[in-house]
Amino acid sequence: MVTINTLKRGFKKGLETIWILSKVIIPIYMIVTVLKHTPALEYVALVFSPVMQLFGLPGEAAIVLVLGGLINIYAAIGAIMSLTLTAKQITVLAVMISFAHNLLVETAVSTRVGVSAKLIVGFRLLLAVVGGLIINLVL
Amino acid sequence: MFDTSLIEILKEGLNGGLSSVFGIALIVMPLMIFLEVARDMSLLDLLSKWTRPLTKALGINESSALPLAIGLIFGLAYGAGVIIQSANEGEMDDKSLILVSMFLACCHAVIEDTLLFVPVGANGWLLLGIRLVVAFVITALISKYVNFDAMKDGETECE
Numbered sequence: 308m309v310t311i312n313t314l315k316r317g318f319k320k321g322l323e324t325i326w327i328l329s330k331v332i333i334p335i336y337m338i339v340t341v342l343k344h345t346p347a348l349e350y351v352a353l354v355f356s357p358v359m360q361l362f363g364l365p366g367e368a369a370i371v372l373v374l375g376g377l378i379n380i381y382a383a384i385g386a387i388m389s390l391t392l393t394a395k396q397i398t399v400l401a402v403m404i405s406f407a408h409n410l411l412v413e414t415a416v417s418t419r420v421g422v423s424a425k426l427i428v429g430f431r432l433l434l435a436v437v438g439g440l441i442i443n444l445v446l
Numbered sequence: 447m448f449d450t451s452l453i454e455i456l457k458e459g460l461n462g463g464l465s466s467v468f469g470i471a472l473i474v475m476p477l478m479i480f481l482e483v484a485r486d487m488s489l490l491d492l493l494s495k496w497t498r499p500l501t502k503a504l505g506i507n508e509s510s511a512l513p514l515a516i517g518l519i520f521g522l523a524y525g526a527g528v529i530i531q532s533a534n535e536g537e538m539d540d541k542s543l544i545l546v547s548m549f550l551a552c553c554h555a556v557i558e559d560t561l562l563f564v565p566v567g568a569n570g571w572l573l574l575g576i577r578l579v580v581a582f583v584i585t586a587l588i589s590k591y592v593n594f595d596a597m598k599d600g601e602t603e604c605e
Contacts, residue, residue, distance in 0.1 A: 313486045317479030324478060325471045332467050337459030344455050380562055387566050388466040389459070394567050401568035405559055405577050406552055413551065416522050420529050420547040427551045430584070434552050438580050442572070 328381045335374060335385035343389065362399050363443040368392065372435075375404035377411060399442045407435035469565040477561060481520065490515060500582070504549070505589045506542035513538075514546055521555035541594040545585055553581035 342348045348367050356366030367390060375383030383404045387397060410428055417427045484490075493515040501510045509532055517525020529546060532538045538546070556574055564570045 309483055309486045313482050314479055317482035318475070320482065321471075321475035321478035324474050325467065328470060328474070329463075329467045332470075333460065333463035336463035336466060337456060340459035340462060341452075341455055380559060384470070384562060384566055385463065385466065389462060392567075394569070397563070397567040398569045398572060401563040401566070401573050402576055405563070405573060406580075413522055416526050417547055417551045420526050420533070420543065422544055422547045422551070427548070430548060431552050434580055434584060437584075438576055441580070442576060446569075446572075 331378065331381040332385035332388075335382050336389045339370065339386050339389040361443075362403070362439040364396055364399060365390075365392070368396065368400060371400050372403060372407075375400075375408045379409040379412075380404060383408065395443075395446045398446065399439050402442050403435040403439040406438050407431040466566075470562060473561045473565060474558070477558060481557075484519075493519060501542075504545055504582070504586055506545050507537075507539060509537040510542045510546045514549065517546075517550035517554045518556055521558070522550055525550045525554060541589070544594065545589055548588065549581055549585045552584075553577050 339348075348370075351369060352366030354366065355369035359366050359368055362368075371383050371386040371390070374386050383400070387400060392400070410431065414424050414427050418424050490512065494511040497511045497515040497518070498508060501508060501514060513525050513528040513532055516528050526547070529538070529543065529550075533543055556577060560570050560574045560577075563573055
Protein backbone atom coordinates (compact mmCIF):
# COMPACT_ATOMS: atom_id res chain seq x y z
CA MET A 308 0.00 0.00 0.00
CA VAL A 309 1.21 3.50 -0.79
CA THR A 310 1.45 5.70 2.31
CA ILE A 311 3.30 8.84 3.27
CA ASN A 312 6.14 6.53 4.30
CA THR A 313 6.50 5.36 0.72
CA LEU A 314 7.14 8.93 -0.40
CA LYS A 315 9.48 9.57 2.51
CA ARG A 316 11.48 6.45 1.68
CA GLY A 317 11.71 7.49 -1.97
CA PHE A 318 12.81 11.00 -0.99
CA LYS A 319 15.45 9.60 1.36
CA LYS A 320 16.76 7.22 -1.30
CA GLY A 321 16.86 10.07 -3.79
CA LEU A 322 18.92 12.22 -1.41
CA GLU A 323 21.24 9.30 -0.65
CA THR A 324 21.81 8.62 -4.33
CA ILE A 325 22.48 12.29 -5.08
CA TRP A 326 24.93 12.44 -2.17
CA ILE A 327 26.81 9.32 -3.31
CA LEU A 328 26.83 10.65 -6.86
CA SER A 329 28.17 14.08 -5.82
CA LYS A 330 31.01 12.49 -3.87
CA VAL A 331 32.15 10.72 -7.03
CA ILE A 332 31.23 13.03 -9.90
CA ILE A 333 32.60 16.30 -8.51
CA PRO A 334 36.14 15.08 -7.60
CA ILE A 335 36.46 13.17 -10.87
CA TYR A 336 35.25 16.10 -12.92
CA MET A 337 37.81 18.28 -11.13
CA ILE A 338 40.66 15.81 -11.59
CA VAL A 339 39.97 15.36 -15.31
CA THR A 340 39.66 19.14 -15.72
CA VAL A 341 43.08 19.59 -14.10
CA LEU A 342 44.53 16.81 -16.29
CA LYS A 343 43.12 18.55 -19.35
CA HIS A 344 45.42 21.48 -18.61
CA THR A 345 48.48 19.21 -18.40
CA PRO A 346 50.12 17.06 -21.10
CA ALA A 347 48.96 13.91 -19.23
CA LEU A 348 45.61 13.66 -20.99
CA GLU A 349 47.19 14.16 -24.39
CA TYR A 350 49.55 11.32 -23.60
CA VAL A 351 46.68 9.01 -22.63
CA ALA A 352 44.86 10.06 -25.80
CA LEU A 353 47.89 9.25 -27.92
CA VAL A 354 48.40 5.80 -26.39
CA PHE A 355 44.77 4.72 -26.60
CA SER A 356 43.66 6.32 -29.84
CA PRO A 357 44.31 3.23 -32.05
CA VAL A 358 42.00 1.08 -29.89
CA MET A 359 39.41 3.78 -29.26
CA GLN A 360 39.19 4.50 -32.98
CA LEU A 361 37.42 1.14 -33.41
CA PHE A 362 34.52 2.63 -31.45
CA GLY A 363 34.69 6.03 -33.13
CA LEU A 364 36.02 7.52 -29.91
CA PRO A 365 38.93 9.86 -29.20
CA GLY A 366 41.84 8.36 -27.24
CA GLU A 367 41.13 10.26 -24.04
CA ALA A 368 37.72 8.53 -23.79
CA ALA A 369 39.69 5.52 -22.49
CA ILE A 370 39.61 7.34 -19.14
CA VAL A 371 35.80 7.12 -19.13
CA LEU A 372 35.88 3.37 -19.73
CA VAL A 373 38.49 2.72 -17.06
CA LEU A 374 36.77 4.88 -14.43
CA GLY A 375 33.35 3.41 -15.23
CA GLY A 376 34.64 -0.15 -15.28
CA LEU A 377 36.54 0.06 -12.01
CA ILE A 378 34.47 2.56 -10.04
CA ASN A 379 30.92 3.13 -11.29
CA ILE A 380 28.57 4.89 -13.69
CA TYR A 381 28.76 8.13 -11.74
CA ALA A 382 32.54 8.25 -12.15
CA ALA A 383 32.16 7.63 -15.88
CA ILE A 384 29.60 10.46 -16.10
CA GLY A 385 31.93 12.86 -14.30
CA ALA A 386 34.63 12.08 -16.86
CA ILE A 387 32.25 12.27 -19.85
CA MET A 388 31.05 15.72 -18.79
CA SER A 389 34.57 17.06 -18.41
CA LEU A 390 35.62 15.95 -21.92
CA THR A 391 34.35 17.39 -25.19
CA LEU A 392 32.44 14.64 -27.00
CA THR A 393 29.70 14.45 -29.62
CA ALA A 394 26.22 13.05 -28.87
CA LYS A 395 27.09 9.90 -30.83
CA GLN A 396 30.32 9.38 -28.91
CA ILE A 397 28.48 9.83 -25.61
CA THR A 398 25.89 7.23 -26.67
CA VAL A 399 28.66 4.76 -27.60
CA LEU A 400 30.32 5.32 -24.21
CA ALA A 401 26.96 5.04 -22.41
CA VAL A 402 26.29 1.65 -24.03
CA MET A 403 29.77 0.33 -23.23
CA ILE A 404 29.64 1.58 -19.63
CA SER A 405 26.10 0.22 -19.14
CA PHE A 406 27.37 -3.26 -19.91
CA ALA A 407 30.62 -3.06 -17.95
CA HIS A 408 30.60 -0.84 -14.86
CA ASN A 409 31.49 -1.14 -11.21
CA LEU A 410 32.99 -4.54 -12.03
CA LEU A 411 34.80 -5.07 -8.72
CA VAL A 412 31.71 -4.60 -6.53
CA GLU A 413 29.11 -6.06 -8.86
CA THR A 414 31.13 -9.17 -9.63
CA ALA A 415 31.26 -9.83 -5.90
CA VAL A 416 27.45 -9.61 -5.81
CA SER A 417 27.09 -11.91 -8.82
CA THR A 418 29.41 -14.60 -7.50
CA ARG A 419 27.27 -14.82 -4.39
CA VAL A 420 24.59 -16.32 -6.62
CA GLY A 421 27.11 -18.94 -7.67
CA VAL A 422 28.41 -17.90 -11.08
CA SER A 423 32.14 -17.76 -11.75
CA ALA A 424 33.70 -14.29 -11.51
CA LYS A 425 35.86 -14.80 -14.60
CA LEU A 426 32.81 -15.79 -16.62
CA ILE A 427 30.82 -12.72 -15.50
CA VAL A 428 33.63 -10.22 -16.10
CA GLY A 429 34.53 -11.77 -19.45
CA PHE A 430 30.92 -11.77 -20.56
CA ARG A 431 30.36 -8.14 -19.57
CA LEU A 432 33.53 -6.92 -21.27
CA LEU A 433 32.53 -8.84 -24.38
CA LEU A 434 29.10 -7.19 -24.37
CA ALA A 435 30.67 -3.75 -23.88
CA VAL A 436 32.94 -4.27 -26.90
CA VAL A 437 30.16 -5.74 -29.08
CA GLY A 438 27.70 -3.03 -28.01
CA GLY A 439 30.22 -0.24 -28.64
CA LEU A 440 31.10 -1.55 -32.08
CA ILE A 441 27.45 -1.95 -33.08
CA ILE A 442 26.41 1.55 -31.96
CA ASN A 443 29.38 3.10 -33.70
CA LEU A 444 28.40 1.34 -36.92
CA VAL A 445 24.65 1.97 -36.87
CA LEU A 446 24.60 5.59 -35.70
CA MET B 447 53.09 23.10 -16.26
CA PHE B 448 49.60 24.62 -16.42
CA ASP B 449 48.39 27.06 -19.03
CA THR B 450 46.12 28.93 -16.58
CA SER B 451 46.26 29.30 -12.80
CA LEU B 452 45.41 26.20 -10.78
CA ILE B 453 42.70 28.06 -8.85
CA GLU B 454 40.92 28.94 -12.09
CA ILE B 455 41.14 25.32 -13.25
CA LEU B 456 39.78 23.97 -9.96
CA LYS B 457 36.95 26.50 -10.08
CA GLU B 458 36.11 25.39 -13.62
CA GLY B 459 36.12 21.77 -12.43
CA LEU B 460 33.94 22.47 -9.40
CA ASN B 461 31.37 24.41 -11.41
CA GLY B 462 31.20 21.75 -14.08
CA GLY B 463 30.91 18.98 -11.49
CA LEU B 464 28.16 20.77 -9.58
CA SER B 465 26.08 21.45 -12.66
CA SER B 466 26.45 17.80 -13.77
CA VAL B 467 25.19 16.64 -10.38
CA PHE B 468 22.30 19.09 -10.48
CA GLY B 469 21.14 17.89 -13.90
CA ILE B 470 21.19 14.30 -12.71
CA ALA B 471 19.50 15.11 -9.39
CA LEU B 472 16.49 16.44 -11.30
CA ILE B 473 16.01 12.93 -12.66
CA VAL B 474 17.14 10.76 -9.76
CA MET B 475 14.82 12.33 -7.17
CA PRO B 476 11.47 11.72 -8.93
CA LEU B 477 12.71 8.32 -10.11
CA MET B 478 13.49 7.08 -6.60
CA ILE B 479 10.08 8.21 -5.35
CA PHE B 480 8.42 6.53 -8.33
CA LEU B 481 10.28 3.25 -7.73
CA GLU B 482 9.19 3.20 -4.08
CA VAL B 483 5.57 3.85 -5.09
CA ALA B 484 5.81 1.06 -7.68
CA ARG B 485 7.14 -1.30 -5.05
CA ASP B 486 4.36 -0.53 -2.57
CA MET B 487 1.66 -0.78 -5.24
CA SER B 488 2.95 -4.31 -5.91
CA LEU B 489 3.49 -3.56 -9.57
CA LEU B 490 5.94 -6.43 -9.48
CA ASP B 491 3.34 -9.10 -10.25
CA LEU B 492 2.50 -7.15 -13.35
CA LEU B 493 6.16 -6.81 -14.23
CA SER B 494 6.88 -10.50 -13.88
CA LYS B 495 4.00 -11.09 -16.29
CA TRP B 496 5.95 -8.97 -18.79
CA THR B 497 9.18 -10.84 -18.22
CA ARG B 498 7.51 -14.25 -18.59
CA PRO B 499 7.86 -14.32 -22.40
CA LEU B 500 11.52 -13.47 -21.83
CA THR B 501 12.02 -16.48 -19.57
CA LYS B 502 10.34 -18.70 -22.13
CA ALA B 503 12.56 -17.44 -24.95
CA LEU B 504 15.67 -17.94 -22.84
CA GLY B 505 14.68 -21.50 -22.08
CA ILE B 506 14.47 -21.06 -18.31
CA ASN B 507 11.72 -21.87 -15.86
CA GLU B 508 8.83 -19.57 -14.99
CA SER B 509 9.84 -18.85 -11.42
CA SER B 510 12.78 -16.93 -12.87
CA ALA B 511 10.40 -14.21 -14.08
CA LEU B 512 10.24 -12.41 -10.74
CA PRO B 513 14.00 -12.17 -10.02
CA LEU B 514 14.50 -11.13 -13.64
CA ALA B 515 11.89 -8.35 -13.35
CA ILE B 516 13.22 -7.11 -10.00
CA GLY B 517 16.82 -7.09 -11.19
CA LEU B 518 15.95 -5.32 -14.42
CA ILE B 519 14.04 -2.55 -12.63
CA PHE B 520 15.63 -2.18 -9.20
CA GLY B 521 19.18 -3.39 -9.72
CA LEU B 522 21.62 -6.23 -9.33
CA ALA B 523 21.68 -6.38 -5.54
CA TYR B 524 17.88 -6.67 -5.28
CA GLY B 525 17.76 -9.18 -8.13
CA ALA B 526 20.50 -11.28 -6.56
CA GLY B 527 18.64 -11.21 -3.24
CA VAL B 528 15.51 -12.62 -4.85
CA ILE B 529 17.53 -15.18 -6.83
CA ILE B 530 19.15 -16.44 -3.63
CA GLN B 531 15.73 -16.75 -1.98
CA SER B 532 14.24 -18.60 -4.95
CA ALA B 533 17.27 -20.86 -5.18
CA ASN B 534 17.05 -21.74 -1.50
CA GLU B 535 13.41 -22.64 -1.92
CA GLY B 536 14.38 -24.90 -4.81
CA GLU B 537 12.31 -23.00 -7.35
CA MET B 538 15.10 -22.43 -9.83
CA ASP B 539 17.12 -25.14 -11.54
CA ASP B 540 20.86 -24.69 -12.12
CA LYS B 541 20.49 -23.60 -15.71
CA SER B 542 17.95 -20.89 -14.83
CA LEU B 543 20.10 -19.74 -11.94
CA ILE B 544 23.18 -19.29 -14.12
CA LEU B 545 21.36 -17.69 -17.04
CA VAL B 546 19.35 -15.22 -14.94
CA SER B 547 22.49 -14.23 -13.04
CA MET B 548 24.39 -13.74 -16.28
CA PHE B 549 21.61 -11.73 -17.85
CA LEU B 550 21.24 -9.50 -14.80
CA ALA B 551 24.99 -9.05 -14.39
CA CYS B 552 25.03 -7.49 -17.86
CA CYS B 553 21.72 -5.71 -17.82
CA HIS B 554 20.18 -4.38 -14.60
CA ALA B 555 18.61 -1.23 -13.11
CA VAL B 556 17.76 -0.26 -16.66
CA ILE B 557 15.54 2.71 -15.78
CA GLU B 558 18.02 4.42 -13.48
CA ASP B 559 21.11 3.68 -15.59
CA THR B 560 19.43 4.88 -18.76
CA LEU B 561 18.09 8.07 -17.22
CA LEU B 562 21.51 8.87 -15.74
CA PHE B 563 23.02 9.02 -19.21
CA VAL B 564 20.25 11.08 -20.80
CA PRO B 565 21.13 14.49 -19.24
CA VAL B 566 24.75 13.84 -20.26
CA GLY B 567 23.65 13.68 -23.91
CA ALA B 568 23.18 9.99 -24.74
CA ASN B 569 20.27 8.62 -26.78
CA GLY B 570 18.20 6.94 -24.07
CA TRP B 571 15.97 4.70 -26.20
CA LEU B 572 18.90 3.42 -28.19
CA LEU B 573 20.85 2.77 -24.99
CA LEU B 574 17.96 0.89 -23.40
CA GLY B 575 17.15 -1.02 -26.58
CA ILE B 576 20.64 -2.21 -27.36
CA ARG B 577 21.29 -3.17 -23.76
CA LEU B 578 18.22 -5.40 -23.62
CA VAL B 579 18.65 -6.88 -27.09
CA VAL B 580 22.38 -7.65 -26.87
CA ALA B 581 22.11 -9.12 -23.37
CA PHE B 582 19.13 -11.19 -24.48
CA VAL B 583 20.70 -12.51 -27.70
CA ILE B 584 23.93 -13.54 -26.04
CA THR B 585 22.20 -15.15 -23.05
CA ALA B 586 19.90 -17.02 -25.45
CA LEU B 587 22.92 -18.29 -27.40
CA ILE B 588 24.52 -19.52 -24.20
CA SER B 589 21.25 -21.16 -23.22
CA LYS B 590 21.14 -23.00 -26.52
CA TYR B 591 24.74 -24.04 -27.04
CA VAL B 592 26.31 -24.41 -23.62
CA ASN B 593 26.04 -27.77 -21.92
CA PHE B 594 24.86 -26.92 -18.41
CA ASP B 595 25.03 -30.49 -17.14
CA ALA B 596 28.71 -30.58 -17.98
CA MET B 597 29.21 -27.24 -16.27
CA LYS B 598 27.47 -28.45 -13.17
CA ASP B 599 29.39 -31.72 -13.05
CA GLY B 600 32.61 -29.77 -13.22
CA GLU B 601 31.68 -27.69 -10.21
CA THR B 602 29.89 -30.09 -7.89
CA GLU B 603 30.49 -33.79 -7.64
CA CYS B 604 28.29 -34.90 -4.79
CA GLU B 605 24.92 -34.75 -6.53
